[in-house]
Amino acid sequence: xxxxxxxxxxxxxxxxxxxxxxxxxLIVRPGEIHALIGENGAGKSTLMKVLSGVHPYGTYEGDITxxxxxxxxxxxxxxxxxxxxxxxxxxxxIPELSIAENIFLGNEQAKKGVINWNETIIETRQLLKKVGxxxxxxxxxxxxxxxxxxLVEIAKALSKKVKLLILDExxxxxxxxxxxxxxxxxxxxxxxxxxxxxxxxxxxxxLKVSNSITVLRDGQTIQTYHxxxxxxxxxxxxxxxxxxxxxxLFPERNHNVKDNIVFEIKNWSAYHPINSERQILHDINVHxxxxxxxxxAGLMGAGRTxxxxxxxxxxxxxxxxxxxxxxxxxxxFKSVDDAIKNGVAYVSEDRKEYGxxxxxxxxxxxxxxxxxxxxxxxxxxxxxxxxxxxxxKSKINIKAPTIHQKTLNLSGGNQxxxxxxxxxxxxxxxLILDExxRGIDVGAKFEIYKLINELAEQGKSIIMISxxxxxxxxxxxxxxxxxxxxxxxxxxxxxANQETxxxxxxxxxRS
Amino acid sequence: xxxxxxxxxxxxRKFGMIIALVGIVLLFxxxxxxxxxxxxxxxxxxxxxxYIIVLSIGMMLVIITGEIDLSVGSVAAxxxxxxxxxxxxxxxxxxxxxxxxxVLGAIIGAxxxxxxxxxxxxxxxxTLAGMLIFRGLTLVVLDGxxxxxxxxxxRSLSSSFVPDLFGGSGGExxxxxxxxxxxxxxxxxxxxxxxxxxxxxYEFKTLSYPLFIIKLIxxxxxxxxxxxxxxSYEGIPYVLIVLAVLITxxxxxxxxxxxxxxxxxxxxNANAAQLSGVKTKKMKFWVFVNMGVLSALCxxxxxxxxxxxxxxxxxxxxxxxxxxxxxxxxxxxxxVGTVFGAVIGALVMGVLxxxxxxxxxxxxxxxxxxxxxxxxxxxFDVLNKNK
Numbered sequence: 001x002x003x004x005x006x007x008x009x010x011x012x013x014x015x016x017x018x019x020x021x022x023x024x025x026l027i028v029r030p031g032e033i034h035a036l037i038g039e040n041g042a043g044k045s046t047l048m049k050v051l052s053g054v055h056p057y058g059t060y061e062g063d064i065t066x067x068x069x070x071x072x073x074x075x076x077x078x079x080x081x082x083x084x085x086x087x088x089x090x091x092x093x094i095p096e097l098s099i100a101e102n103i104f105l106g107n108e109q110a111k112k113g114v115i116n117w118n119e120t121i122i123e124t125r126q127l128l129k130k131v132g133x134x135x136x137x138x139x140x141x142x143x144x145x146x147x148x149x150x151l152v153e154i155a156k157a158l159s160k161k162v163k164l165l166i167l168d169e170x171x172x173x174x175x176x177x178x179x180x181x182x183x184x185x186x187x188x189x190x191x192x193x194x195x196x197x198x199x200x201x202x203x204x205x206x207l208k209v210s211n212s213i214t215v216l217r218d219g220q221t222i223q224t225y226h227x228x229x230x231x232x233x234x235x236x237x238x239x240x241x242x243x244x245x246x247x248x249l250f251p252e253r254n255h256n257v258k259d260n261i262v263f264e265i266k267n268w269s270a271y272h273p274i275n276s277e278r279q280i281l282h283d284i285n286v287h288x289x290x291x292x293x294x295x296x297a298g299l300m301g302a303g304r305t306x307x308x309x310x311x312x313x314x315x316x317x318x319x320x321x322x323x324x325x326x327x328x329x330x331x332x333f334k335s336v337d338d339a340i341k342n343g344v345a346y347v348s349e350d351r352k353e354y355g356x357x358x359x360x361x362x363x364x365x366x367x368x369x370x371x372x373x374x375x376x377x378x379x380x381x382x383x384x385x386x387x388x389x390x391x392x393k394s395k396i397n398i399k400a401p402t403i404h405q406k407t408l409n410l411s412g413g414n415q416x417x418x419x420x421x422x423x424x425x426x427x428x429x430x431l432i433l434d435e436x437x438r439g440i441d442v443g444a445k446f447e448i449y450k451l452i453n454e455l456a457e458q459g460k461s462i463i464m465i466s467x468x469x470x471x472x473x474x475x476x477x478x479x480x481x482x483x484x485x486x487x488x489x490x491x492x493x494x495x496a497n498q499e500t501x502x503x504x505x506x507x508x509x510r511s
Numbered sequence: 512x513x514x515x516x517x518x519x520x521x522x523x524r525k526f527g528m529i530i531a532l533v534g535i536v537l538l539f540x541x542x543x544x545x546x547x548x549x550x551x552x553x554x555x556x557x558x559x560x561x562y563i564i565v566l567s568i569g570m571m572l573v574i575i576t577g578e579i580d581l582s583v584g585s586v587a588a589x590x591x592x593x594x595x596x597x598x599x600x601x602x603x604x605x606x607x608x609x610x611x612x613x614v615l616g617a618i619i620g621a622x623x624x625x626x627x628x629x630x631x632x633x634x635x636x637x638t639l640a641g642m643l644i645f646r647g648l649t650l651v652v653l654d655g656x657x658x659x660x661x662x663x664x665x666r667s668l669s670s671s672f673v674p675d676l677f678g679g680s681g682g683e684x685x686x687x688x689x690x691x692x693x694x695x696x697x698x699x700x701x702x703x704x705x706x707x708x709x710x711x712x713y714e715f716k717t718l719s720y721p722l723f724i725i726k727l728i729x730x731x732x733x734x735x736x737x738x739x740x741x742x743s744y745e746g747i748p749y750v751l752i753v754l755a756v757l758i759t760x761x762x763x764x765x766x767x768x769x770x771x772x773x774x775x776x777x778x779x780n781a782n783a784a785q786l787s788g789v790k791t792k793k794m795k796f797w798v799f800v801n802m803g804v805l806s807a808l809c810x811x812x813x814x815x816x817x818x819x820x821x822x823x824x825x826x827x828x829x830x831x832x833x834x835x836x837x838x839x840x841x842x843x844x845x846x847v848g849t850v851f852g853a854v855i856g857a858l859v860m861g862v863l864x865x866x867x868x869x870x871x872x873x874x875x876x877x878x879x880x881x882x883x884x885x886x887x888x889x890x891f892d893v894l895n896k897n898k
Contacts, residue, residue, distance in 0.1 A: 357779035
């Protein structure tokens with residue numbers, strides 16, 4: 001296996017003012033799973049865009065050789081013709097179209113412009129079988145889960161006679177079970193001789209499936225490891241990625257948990273917003289003390305986000321019943337505004353859709369949730385606003401050239417900090433953090449953890465929702481497990497481990 | 512030098528529109544042998560376009576929230592018709608009539624805002640329906656006929672001038688207008704100095720001293736040349752005062768107040784705004800109420816200018832207002848645009864109309880050329896963004 005299927009040699013790509021890649025080398029051997037890893041902004045996605053022709057030939061320097069032929073792709077069609085297919089992080093499926101229509105979109109099984117639907121359906125059935133999906137090809141995309149959608153994307157890639165499959169963060173949106181399935185599938189494809197390149201932040205899964213790992217940092221190749229050369233360790237890779245030792249993934253915290261209960265959710269139930277017969281949350285009881293970090297663990301669809309949003313100013317659901325208590329006194333959150341005024345903040349799991357106004361500046365995003373603090377009779381003191389925004393920016397170390405930068409142009413980690421900063425500016429006592437580290441790199445994660453710890457040390461109460469069990473175990477004082485809309489466990493830090501949590505998370509209470 | 516460069520590049524869009532406007536003005540000044548900037552014609556341009564400017568300010572707000580309003584022309588016509596009935600047929604006092612018309616505009620806006628904000632029907636549909644409904648109601652109210660003439664007090668809003676308070680009658684120059692120009696210059700200089708002081712106090716970056724002085728001189732010259740030109744004709748039209756109040760008022764609200772920031776937030780990302788405590792539905796509702804009031808004001812000014820309430824009034828106004836907002840930098844995805852931009856956009860269209868009319872170009876070619884300019888303006892903007 002010493003031959004090479006793909007070689008990218010001394011690739012340099014500059015954007016106005018930034019060098020995204022400088023002299024990057026990547027060698028991929030046939031039939032392997034090659035992992036590409038690095039912090040956000042390290043240049044992984046840019047490198048893959050160069051490879052697939054999104055950045056056309058001529059806009060970068062360096063040579064690409066695929067199957068011993070030079071590649072000069074002008075667009076993505078040319079790379080796909082050669083069998084290089086990329087699956088982007090954000091799924092590119094059209095919800096209103098069927099699985100079959102999506103798979104053959106742009107590649108329709110047609111004669112003289114007339115689509116042969118029977119052929120399409122039959123082909124789709126075979127492709128779905130290959131990826132292990134038992135679904136009707138005519139099912140609409142919007143009716144299937146995210147995990148299944150990811151598999152449809154792969155089926156779509158297979159339909160293009162793929163030789164080199166590039167996956168950008170394929171498991172970012174998936175829960176543990178779906179991720180597991182996907183990785184199994186990739187291994188199966190490897191057995192059949194397909195080559196893949198996989199970008200991911202999840203070190204564990206990369207170590208599990210990949211034959212080689214290339215680490216990028218600041219647009220440069222740092223190191224390529226091969227599994228056959230001996231054990232690759234997580235800490236070694238992290239060190240390469242961040243350029244420093246991360247002795248511990250989770251920073252130390254001075255536990256300062258007081259006995260008083262700051263926020264309590266009692267007998268909380270809610271129904272689906274459209275299908276009002278379907279109960280989503282069942283009699284939920286959760287409380288958090290001053291200075292405490294509690295976790296909410298649950299598989300996708302367990303009702304974690306639904307719980308948070310229904311509490312936060314009834315932003316989700318119908319027929320909501322139950323009680324909320326702040327410092328023992330009952331409160332009613334009729335709107336988000338009421339929740340904010342009562343010192344509760346909610347950081348959404350989807351920072352682009354629900355957290356940030358991407359076309360607006362860092363400053364305007366930071367102050368949006370508490371403009372009243374800066375305003376006198378509705379008129380904003382713009383000088384004071386600049387001062388406040390600058391102070392948050394430096395306090396939580398948001399890396400942006402100025403506070404007038406659009407949040408669109410920031411990396412994921414920095415965007416997340418802006419969202420956190422926005423809520424810190426409202427000076428809350430209770431912060432509900434929904435997947436606070438989703439899709440951000442190890443270095444930024446560490447900083448977010450530190451920030452969360454600092455908030456707890458200041459006496460704020462944190463409710464942390466996460467799909468990553470190690471994160472909850474590493475950060476929380478207590479972890480609730482949620483399954484099918486009901487709390488199935490309340491586990492102390494000392495008794496929490498992944499196996500226990502998983503058992504409670506999958507414990508069906510309905511039977 | 513670096514500072515100027517940065518200033519230019521970061522404001523290319525804003526300056527781009529102003530440069531385009533200046534270019535168009537100069538072009539027609541040459542093509543019309545200097546008629547365009549004659550005092551009479553400058554006054555004309557202002558008065559001819561006043562009602563479109565009023566509409567485009569409201570339209571800008573609507574587009575910033577990510578919505579659209581196709582009904583404004585019909586609403587303006589309907590309110591004009593009602594004004595005709597109130598003032599001509601029923602002979603109500605002018606002030607009462609105008610106030611009732613504005614309230615009517617607010618009610619119409621509330622009606623449409625209700626369906627859009629609270630029932631979640633797309634604005635395109637609701638206001639398309641509104642376009643038909645209010646055009647129909649105009650015909651009902653007027654019984655298909657024209658009501659004229661309006662009392663003098665009503666007409667003065669759109670076609671009279673502020674009298675020379677210094678008694679100069681028949682003179683070459685209206686002294687009062689010149690004094691206003693000087694007064695405005697003083698207010699301008701004082702506010703700039705105050706702003707500079709605050710910036711220095713907070714240790715923000717400020718323009719270098721010579722640049723600051725140049726900027727002041729430039730704007731003082733601009734203000735006074737403008738008032739001088741007005742003074743050479745009949746002075747300040749009443750409607751210009753209305754416009755000045757609207758432009759400064761709305762610019763202030765959009766830039767400096769919590770309401771303005773919330774409007775931008777709703778258009779930028781309604782979900783994120785909602786979860787940040789912005790009452791997104793309420794905000795949308797009130798933006799449409801506001802649009803209704805401004806449509807009513809537009810109808811009043813237009814009826815006054817025509818001195819008649821006619822069934823055809825306000826035809827295609829919605830498209831002029833949308834074009835003005837878009838040329839002025841609004842984006843249909845929402846969240847972007849300025850009140851000042853809408854005014855510049857309306858003036859670009861207005862000067863094109865006026866200049867081409869002066870040159871004797873027929874209404875057929877005028878339409879076609881305006882269409883091309885609209886497309887070119889947006890294309891320029893899109894290409895500029897992709898660079």
